Amino acid sequence: MEFATRTIHFRQPADPLTGAVTPPIYQTSTFEQTAPGEHRGFDYGRTNNPTRQRLEAVLADLEHGQHAAVFGSGLAAEHAVLQAHLRPGSGIVVPHDVYGGTFRLLHRVFEPLGCRITRVDFADLDALGAAIDTSTRLVWLESPTNPRLLVYDIRAVARLAHERQALVVVDNTFATPCFQQPLDLGADLVVHSVTKYLAGHSDVIQGAVIAREAAVFEPVKFLQNALGGVPGAFDCWLTLRGLKTLELRMERHANNARAIAEVLDAHPRVRRVYYPGLAGHPGHAVAAAQMSGFGGMVSFELEGTPDEAARFASSRTFFALAESLGSVRALISVPGLMTHASIPADIRRTMGLSETLIRLSPGIEHARDLVADLVSGLDALAPVAAGRAHAAC
Numbered sequence: 001m002e003f004a005t006r007t008i009h010f011r012q013p014a015d016p017l018t019g020a021v022t023p024p025i026y027q028t029s030t031f032e033q034t035a036p037g038e039h040r041g042f043d044y045g046r047t048n049n050p051t052r053q054r055l056e057a058v059l060a061d062l063e064h065g066q067h068a069a070v071f072g073s074g075l076a077a078e079h080a081v082l083q084a085h086l087r088p089g090s091g092i093v094v095p096h097d098v099y100g101g102t103f104r105l106l107h108r109v110f111e112p113l114g115c116r117i118t119r120v121d122f123a124d125l126d127a128l129g130a131a132i133d134t135s136t137r138l139v140w141l142e143s144p145t146n147p148r149l150l151v152y153d154i155r156a157v158a159r160l161a162h163e164r165q166a167l168v169v170v171d172n173t174f175a176t177p178c179f180q181q182p183l184d185l186g187a188d189l190v191v192h193s194v195t196k197y198l199a200g201h202s203d204v205i206q207g208a209v210i211a212r213e214a215a216v217f218e219p220v221k222f223l224q225n226a227l228g229g230v231p232g233a234f235d236c237w238l239t240l241r242g243l244k245t246l247e248l249r250m251e252r253h254a255n256n257a258r259a260i261a262e263v264l265d266a267h268p269r270v271r272r273v274y275y276p277g278l279a280g281h282p283g284h285a286v287a288a289a290q291m292s293g294f295g296g297m298v299s300f301e302l303e304g305t306p307d308e309a310a311r312f313a314s315s316r317t318f319f320a321l322a323e324s325l326g327s328v329r330a331l332i333s334v335p336g337l338m339t340h341a342s343i344p345a346d347i348r349r350t351m352g353l354s355e356t357l358i359r360l361s362p363g364i365e366h367a368r369d370l371v372a373d374l375v376s377g378l379d380a381l382a383p384v385a386a387g388r389a390h391a392a393c
């Protein structure tokens with residue numbers, strides 16, 4: 001069965017009781033038991049729920065996994081993985097530019113508990129190999145990364161990690177299973193901010209963990225119930241609905257991203273474009289090898305001042321100035337002032353986060369409107385002096 005068909009048909013039969021083709025929302029906190037301790041597979045809503053269970057089955061299938069657990073947010077999902085696989089004294093290796101929320105979770109929650117966090121450039125495989133030692137339990141990466149859309153070679157990272165007995169976790173939020181299946185590339189666990197493309201409509205906060213092997217998944221599943229960070233049935237139903245158009249939406253997001261990247265790349269007010277689909281992007285070849293599409297995100301550095309970047313981002317017609325991404329509606333953000341503001345400025349600099357970096361999440365609007373909105377804003381800025389450096393990245 002092809003991807004688009006699976007998003008609609010896999011484990012999604014009509015309701016056997018009524019024939020309803022849309023699944024019911026089991027909006028219940030508890031389930032009647034036939035005798036004490038005897039039930040029909042569901043006893044309490046934190047532990048399990050039929051709507052949630054259906055979503056978990058679909059997500060496991062789309063990621064080519066065997067098991068999935070959904071959570072009340074992407075960070076709750078990440079927390080469960082970290083709690084399940086790190087112990088005081090154990091280490092985790094992450095890229096320099098790991099997502100700001102993951103960075104905060106690691107440094108503010110797990111480091112004080114005695115875990116060792118090592119940040120390294122995942123494009124430098126020798127440095128990565130040297131950073132993984134016998135205490136390393138997890139090697140964690142996103143690809144493409146947030147917000148600079150750097151691409152890391154998941155297969156090569158997994159090989160290095162496994163040689164040293166560490167598990168590999170891939171945050172697949174940006175690529176989605178529509179464009180990339182990390183478990184096929186050697187990852188042990190996939191995490192998602194379902195909030196983004198998977199749900200897709202800016203109306204759900206949710207996360208997921210997917211795995212193939214029961215041994216790495218079971219401790220996460222235990223914590224889903226033990227920590228209790230589960231989503232409600234209605235949110236699971238919304239995600240099931242969103243997933244049915246995932247492929248359609250991703251194709252449109254990706255086409256819009258490409259159209260925007262190409263126009264930005266030629267604009268004198270743009271210093272650098274970050275989009276893995278551009279031939280000049282350093283991760284272009286790896287992206288082409290491990291992804292079936294280059295994703296729907298574009299970031300760029302404005303040739304100008306941080307003030308200009310903030311004004312540009314605040315005054316677009318179709319791009320709402322908002323955190324988050326992956327919505328049918330176009331969104332724009334200034335990561336240094338918004339999503340990554342919790343990271344100290346000196347560390348932000350080591351992550352390569354320029355003060356004029358702008359992140360775009362094109363929606364499924366028409367490309368012409370989105371491009372025109374951006375170009376009119378750039379053209380309205382004062383012209384820059386000739387001879388500036390320009391780079392695609």
Ligand SMILES: Cc1ncc(COP(=O)(O)O)c(C=O)c1O
Nearest residue numbers: 073074075099146173193195206
């Ligand atoms: C790559 C990535 N991972 C994880 C998260 C956290 O997800 P959530 O906001 O659903 O907790 C985000 C949120 O922006 C993200 O961009």
